[in-house]
Amino acid sequence: MREAPKHRIAEDAIKAWRLSAALVMVIPWILVIASFFLFHFIDVPYWYSIVALVVLVVLTYLFVVLVPKIRWRRWRYELFEQEIYIQHGILVVSRTLVPMIRVQHVDTKQGPILKRYKLSNLTISTAATVHEIPALPEQEAAELRDQISELAKVDEDDV
Amino acid sequence: MSEPKRLHPAAVIFRMINILKNLIYVVGAAVIASFGNDFFVYVAFGIVALILFFVVTSVIEWLRFRYSVVDDELRIEQGLLIRKKRYISKNRIQSIDLTQGVIHRLLNLTKVQIETAGSDMSADASLSAVTFEEGQALRQELKWHNGVVQTDESQEESEVIYPKSNVTTKRLIIAGSTSGSVGVILGLFIVFLNEIERFLPGNIYEGAVSWALAQAISMLIALVVIILIILWLLGILGTVIKYGNFEITRYDDELYITRGLLEKKQVTIPLKRIQAVGMKESMIRQPLGFATLYVEIAGGEAGPNSNGRTFIFPILRRKEVEPFLNKILPEYQTLPRDFKGVPNRAFPYYLLRAMFLPSVILIVTLIFAMDLWYIPMILIVMAISLAWLRTKSAGYHIDEEHLTLTMREFSKDTVMMKHNRVQSTQLRQTLLHRKQNLATVRASLLNNFAGRHVSIRELDFEDAKRISDWYSLRKRIFK
Numbered sequence: 001m002r003e004a005p006k007h008r009i010a011e012d013a014i015k016a017w018r019l020s021a022a023l024v025m026v027i028p029w030i031l032v033i034a035s036f037f038l039f040h041f042i043d044v045p046y047w048y049s050i051v052a053l054v055v056l057v058v059l060t061y062l063f064v065v066l067v068p069k070i071r072w073r074r075w076r077y078e079l080f081e082q083e084i085y086i087q088h089g090i091l092v093v094s095r096t097l098v099p100m101i102r103v104q105h106v107d108t109k110q111g112p113i114l115k116r117y118k119l120s121n122l123t124i125s126t127a128a129t130v131h132e133i134p135a136l137p138e139q140e141a142a143e144l145r146d147q148i149s150e151l152a153k154v155d156e157d158d159v
Numbered sequence: 160m161s162e163p164k165r166l167h168p169a170a171v172i173f174r175m176i177n178i179l180k181n182l183i184y185v186v187g188a189a190v191i192a193s194f195g196n197d198f199f200v201y202v203a204f205g206i207v208a209l210i211l212f213f214v215v216t217s218v219i220e221w222l223r224f225r226y227s228v229v230d231d232e233l234r235i236e237q238g239l240l241i242r243k244k245r246y247i248s249k250n251r252i253q254s255i256d257l258t259q260g261v262i263h264r265l266l267n268l269t270k271v272q273i274e275t276a277g278s279d280m281s282a283d284a285s286l287s288a289v290t291f292e293e294g295q296a297l298r299q300e301l302k303w304h305n306g307v308v309q310t311d312e313s314q315e316e317s318e319v320i321y322p323k324s325n326v327t328t329k330r331l332i333i334a335g336s337t338s339g340s341v342g343v344i345l346g347l348f349i350v351f352l353n354e355i356e357r358f359l360p361g362n363i364y365e366g367a368v369s370w371a372l373a374q375a376i377s378m379l380i381a382l383v384v385i386i387l388i389i390l391w392l393l394g395i396l397g398t399v400i401k402y403g404n405f406e407i408t409r410y411d412d413e414l415y416i417t418r419g420l421l422e423k424k425q426v427t428i429p430l431k432r433i434q435a436v437g438m439k440e441s442m443i444r445q446p447l448g449f450a451t452l453y454v455e456i457a458g459g460e461a462g463p464n465s466n467g468r469t470f471i472f473p474i475l476r477r478k479e480v481e482p483f484l485n486k487i488l489p490e491y492q493t494l495p496r497d498f499k500g501v502p503n504r505a506f507p508y509y510l511l512r513a514m515f516l517p518s519v520i521l522i523v524t525l526i527f528a529m530d531l532w533y534i535p536m537i538l539i540v541m542a543i544s545l546a547w548l549r550t551k552s553a554g555y556h557i558d559e560e561h562l563t564l565t566m567r568e569f570s571k572d573t574v575m576m577k578h579n580r581v582q583s584t585q586l587r588q589t590l591l592h593r594k595q596n597l598a599t600v601r602a603s604l605l606n607n608f609a610g611r612h613v614s615i616r617e618l619d620f621e622d623a624k625r626i627s628d629w630y631s632l633r634k635r636i637f638k
Contacts, residue, residue, distance in 0.1 A: 082632035094587040099632050102582050127457070128582040128603045128610030 004095075005078035005085045012117040013075070013135030017068035020113050025060050032056050077133050079144065081151060084124060086131060102126040103152035106145045110138070124148065163225035163236065167268055170224070170288040174217040182209075226286060228300055233273065235284055247284055251275050253432050253457065255298045257425035259291070264423065269294035273301070298427065302413065322486045326405040326473055334402070334451075334474035335395030337443045402473045409487045414454075414471060428469060432456045434604050435576040436491040437468070438480060442569055450477050452484075455574075455606040468606070491575055495563050498554030504595055505617030506550045513546035514539065545569075553615050555600070555622065557629050562602060564613050574613050576604060584630045586623050598623035602630075 035049045067090060076087045084098045104127055110120035120141040122133040136144065186206055193202040216239060224237040231249040236242070256272040263269055269291045273284040289297070403420035414428040434455040444450065452475065453468040475483060485492040521535035552567035562581065565573040585601040592598055600623045601614035618626075 089587070092587050092589045093593075094585050095627070096583055096585040097627055097630055098583040099630075101579075126582040126603070127605040129612075131583070 005076040005087050007077050007079075009072065009075045009077070009133065009135050010117075010119055010137045010140075011072070012119055012137075014068045014072045016113050016117045016119055016135055017071065018064050019116075021064045021068065022060075023113075025056075025064060028056055028059075075134070079147065079151075084131070084148065086133060096131060098124060098126060098129075098131055100148070100151045103148060106148045106152070108141045108145050163227040163234075166221060166224055166226075166286055167266075167288040167290060168221070169262070169266055169268055171214075171217045171221045172262070173287045174220065175213065178213050178217070228297070233284060233301060245284060247273060247275060249301055252301055254429065255301055255427050257291075257294045257298065257423075259419075259423040261421055263288065267291050269425075271297055298425075302427070302429075322409045324407050324472065324483060324487055326402065326475075328399065328403070330474050331399045331402055331405075332395055333447075333449065335398030336391070337441070337447065337449065338394055338398060398473070402470075405473060407471055407487060414487065416469075416471065426469065428454065428456055428471075430488075430490070433488075433490075434580045434606055435574050436471075436484070436488065436494070437575070438494065438573040440477070440571040440573075444474070445571055448477050449474055450480060451475075452480065455604055455611060457605045490577075491561070493558060493561065494573070494575055495556040495558075498556050498563070498565050499622055500554040501550060501615065501617050502597070502619050503550075505553075505597060506546065508597075508617050509550045510543065510546040513542040513549070517542045553618075555615055555618070555626060557626065562626065562629065564600075564602065564615050566613070566615055574604075576602065576613075578630070580604065581630060582610070584627050586627050588620075592617070592620075596620045600626050602626075 032049060032052050035052065036046070038044075039046060039049055070090050071088070074087065074089055074093060078085045082100055084100070084103075086096045086098070088094060104125050106125070107123040108120045109123060114120055114135065117135075118138050119135045120138050122136055122141045122144055124131045124133070133141075133144075186209075189202050189206070193199045220237070220239050223239060223242075224235070226233065226235045228234070233247045233249070233252070235245045235247075253274045256274070258270045258272065259268070260270070266288075267290060268288045271286040271289060271294050275283045286294075286297075400420045402418050404423075405418040406416070408415045412430050414430065414433075416424075416426040416428070418424055418426075434457055437453045437455065438450050439453065440450045451470060452472040453470045456469055471487070472483060480494060481492065484494055517535055517538040520538060521532075524531055524535045549567045552565060552571050554565050556563040556565075560578055561575055562578065563573060563575040565571065582603045582605055584603070587599040587601065588597070596619065597617045598620045599614055599616045600618055601612050604611045604613065
């Protein structure tokens, strides 16, 4: 476990994550812009709105620009015959090992945003844990899913 | 045992008791609300009708409930309006528990609960009342790997003496008097005394009125002390009743536990279902050299306060643990004593985590009640020592087959797991960890409480890598 896993996830993941983060950010932006108008009428100093705006700009930069990029850069996975090796994290980097014989089932999932970029998430479940490899190209995700479910068919051990 | 059978008629009584337990509040409320006015007759009439209705449905339900064992399957048919059939294959059965409540024991009956791997909290099949012999026979029949050499079994049974272990009443009293609730009670008691001390001097100088008040307060203290002692004794009694006559027997492929003075419980734990063996040494018991042994099993009914764990021995001396495992569970007899600990540079992290809550309390106290500053200070001192203890307790040990992690929340918990029982491992590092060459290791286990994650925080990175290398099948094969 000295070296990081080899494969990266799709580069479009950054775009997809940025889009979904941006969509989430729309609501606070509306609120802040609305506050400028509202405070104008109810006589609250603009000062509050300006602070909120600055905070929001910083947060938007963090969550829309920076985080997806770092997240993508950290996300790696590698498939071995006996196990799946995953690395992810932004500040906390974790590396996970899931043996094939422990895999109970594999799913691929795709929301509207991921669909736009032809990506899908792969979820690997063991009896006790769930692991996700996000934003893989559709084709690759499907292949991986089939491959894992094939490899996971190793002799039936208990639970 | 092929033709379908009914439960013992007493099942109707148990069913009724259950229904009445659920109804008692509604019925009670209706009676109280209508007592003395004109509706009372109607309410009484309604209640009688309701009870009659439930008697009839319970009887019909009893008539409809049939069970049989066919082709290695337990088949249960039941249902009044909706017919339900449930077939449980023998080799999917996780455990078979026999429980005898007081009524059961009077009538020589037993309740049979059959569990499969599903992580739902309730039993998958439950026979509320069968004769005790029938229950034993069912258990025998539904166990795995029997029936192959049925004829030899009676001979073997008499020759092979299976290892057994009992617990003495004296030990149970120790267990009860050192159980976790004692700590809580003592803590409350100390806080209470503290508060009282603050109040007393203020009251004494006030003269006669306050003398009476002080009397009242000392009466109150005495009362509280008496109540605490009674609670404590009740706790001991509870433990003795719950674990009285505890006996664990090791059969070829299962553990068999019987316990209970009033309610007798027989629990079967198939060895195949054991995910890990754990040893818990609570803060009170550890200095006295006592420990508790438990197993994590997949599936089964989760008790209300057992965290899904099943005790395989309620209390024993630390030095008796190895002989006990050697006798009862040799698969886990190598429970290690020497652990590779976490480095001293991990201490600041442990300190930070332990200090968080006390610091918040200190700040709040300083703002709102300056003169009580010493209470959070005591907490902080406790937190520092706890952090130190945690740093010193954390560690791991690996041998060819087992990974053993030991850690402390309050109690020291040592978990020994086999390689093929660990569901996945995770190695986590923050940026700071990476600079300091530390990593947190987490091993995930399956139990009947939706999984358990055992982690050792801030291990040396080399050790963390050793653990994940040990876990990696790829590395094991290519080694």
